[in-house]
Amino acid sequence: MSMPPIRQQTAGPASLTLQKNDLEKSIAELVVEYEIVADQARTTLDPGSKTKLEIRKKQLLSQIEEKERLLGALEQQKQNINRHILSFDEALPKIDFREARRIIHRVVDDLQINEGGAALFLLQQSRRMAGDLLLLALSDVLSSGRATPIYYEVAFSPATGGADQATFLKSMGRYLGVELTDDLSIDVSVIRTTLCGALREHSTVVIQLTNWDAVGRQNQHELMQWLLETFWQPLVDELEYVLEEWNARVIFVIVANRPLTEDCRKLPCFCTVDAFNSRSILEIPLxxxxxxxxxxxxxxxxxLSKPQTKTWAKQIYEESDGDPNLIRQALQDYFEQLLASQT
Structure with a gap:
């Protein structure tokens, strides 16, 4: 990728670490020498030698202080870089997702007006469309003005234990401290009851089911139907009793890296934001x-200046054709060069 010209660069994180290690080693060596010289100055009986040793002590102390000053400057520079990197990571989710964020805000506002409730979101083609950034934006919205959400992250993967009803309940059971039986109907009921029983005022629980595609295309319809009819919809019903006492929220997010299968999409369980129904799935567009x-x-x-901003935006867009992940990488590349020039 070609880049606009950058001013003279300063050290990056890796070179700063090397310089820091070198300074710390030098300081340690000087301290050892200083202690030896100081001990000799205390014990020598020769006035001439004592004078020379005292002079050497002052020289060593001055060298130690100078290297400590340089070390402090390096540590400050590294902290500045870390703060810039953190700012970049926090800012990136704000680049777009305007429609997605509008939908999220509208649903969350409805839950606020209703003093609690539930929502089931779906993200499709998440990996290709930088869905992880939208999940960060969702977390920011859910955290606003309330206690930090509690996350129950369930990752489907045949390589690490499966992608079915039992896997889902096992993961939820670990979070909730529930010992499962071999009876799915009993286990799912206990999971729902335990989850609702743990909710308190301003509680927000986010169930994040990732890698939906590991279910297998032939099994998606059956598992989605089970999640809705056996887990989610009864959970929403039980939550109604909780809301009589507590202002609490339960958010369920299903993350798929590919589009759902056709038979899954035909399930009568989808809603729109204009006709939002907490018992149904609301897709968040990426x-x-x-x-x-x-x-x-x-x-x-x-x-940046306006002309430079316009040039960079045009170049990044043309190189990426609007692909979120390519834009993300391009912005990271540009950011690292700017960071080197501005720290």
Whole structure:
């Protein structure tokens, strides 16, 4: 990727670490020498030798202080870099997802008005469309003005234990401290009851089911139907009793890296934000990013002139064709160069 010209660069994180290690080693060596000289100065009986040793002590102390000053400056520079990196990671989810964030805000606002409730979100093609960034944005929205959400992360994977009803319940049971039986109907009931029983005022529980595709296309319809009819919808019903006493929220997010199968999409369980139903699935759209999206984000988070912002946005968009992951990598590349020039 070609880049606009960058000013003279300073040290990056790796070289700063090497310099820091070198300074710490030098300081340690000087301290050892200082202690030896100080001990000799205390014990010598020769006035001439004592004078020379005292002079050497002062020289060593001065060298130690200078290297400690340099070490402090390096540590400050490294902290600045870490803060910039953190700022980049926090800012990136804000680049787009305008429609997705509008939907999330609307649902969360409804839950706030209703003093609690539930929502089931679906993300499709998450990996290709940078769905992880939207999940970060969702976390920010859910954390606003409330206690930090409690996350129950369930990852389907045949390589690590399966992708079926039992796997889901086993993962949930570990979070909730529930000892499962071999009876799925009993286990799912205990999981629902335990989850609802743990909710308190302003509680937010987020169940995040990732790698839905590991279920296998031939099994998606059956498992989705089970999740809805046996787990989620009865959970929403039980939550109604909790809401009589507590303002609490339960959010379920299903993350798929490919589109759902056709028979799964035909299930009568989807809703729109205009006709939101907590018992149904609401898809959160992941869309391509536009040149304008990139330009607005650059202007908000980079110290660039307007012409440079426009040039970078156009170049990044043309190279990526709006693909979120390619744009993400391009912005990271640009950011690292800017970071080196501005720290």
């Amino acid at each position: 869309t391509h990013w536009t040149e304008k999206d990139i330009r607005i984000w650059l202007a908000s988070h980079f110290r």
